[in-house]
Amino acid sequence: MRRAYVNTMKLVIPAISENERMARSIVCAMVSCLNPTMAELGDIRCALSEAVTNAIVHGYGSPEKPGEELLYIAVTLYADRSLKISVRDHGRGIADVEAAREPLFTTDHSGDRSGMGFSVMEAFCDRVEVSSEVGAGTKVTLYKTLS
Numbered sequence: 001m002r003r004a005y006v007n008t009m010k011l012v013i014p015a016i017s018e019n020e021r022m023a024r025s026i027v028c029a030m031v032s033c034l035n036p037t038m039a040e041l042g043d044i045r046c047a048l049s050e051a052v053t054n055a056i057v058h059g060y061g062s063p064e065k066p067g068e069e070l071l072y073i074a075v076t077l078y079a080d081r082s083l084k085i086s087v088r089d090h091g092r093g094i095a096d097v098e099a100a101r102e103p104l105f106t107t108d109h110s111g112d113r114s115g116m117g118f119s120v121m122e123a124f125c126d127r128v129e130v131s132s133e134v135g136a137g138t139k140v141t142l143y144k145t146l147s
């Protein structure tokens with residue numbers, strides 16, 4: 001049987017860097033309905049930021065037509081105060097998910113990235129699931145139970 005949820009939302013927005021902040025604000029506003037602590041809300045904000053940034057930077061990279069690629073964010077709040085947030089892109093995908101999740105692993109050669117995004121998500125959430133297919137895209141699901 002599926003767990004009872006108290007609220008759910010789907011957000012489809014262009015994968016542009018300006019929308020990283022907007023996605024955080026919208027998701028945090030919704031999670032606030034469960035009266036999280038400031039620390040819990042901060043954790044969710046950080047983890048979501050990393051997932052959204054990855055989709056924009058790595059999933060879609062330098063698009064030829066910026067704004068046409070979309071980010072799909074789904075949030076479900078459950079009655080037991082657990083929540084699930086998924087961030088999906090239809091970008092280039094990850095060849096080796098296990099390696100990508102290792103601390104300090106990055107495919108970025110500009111020096112701007114430290115390879116710590118997945119580690120941050122793991123540190124701030126109870127569980128992180130990643131499914132990806134090269135050429136098809138990536139879905140990252142964050143799970144957390146609030147106190």
Ligand SMILES: Nc1ncnc2c1ncn2[C@@H]1O[C@H](COP(=O)(O)OP(=O)(O)OP(=O)(O)O)[C@@H](O)[C@H]1O
Pocket residue numbers: 050054055056058059060089091092093094100101105106107108112113114115116117118119138
């Ligand atoms: N949505 C995605 N699509 C394609 N590749 C991804 C995606 N998310 C992550 N990756 C790959 O996984 C690697 C590790 O991601 P992670 O977020 O841990 O580090 P980073 O983004 O390289 O650096 P940082 O997050 O510290 O700025 C990335 O370098 C990239 O190769």
Ligand SMILES: [Mg+2]
Pocket residue numbers: 050053054116117118
């Ligand atoms: Mg990252």
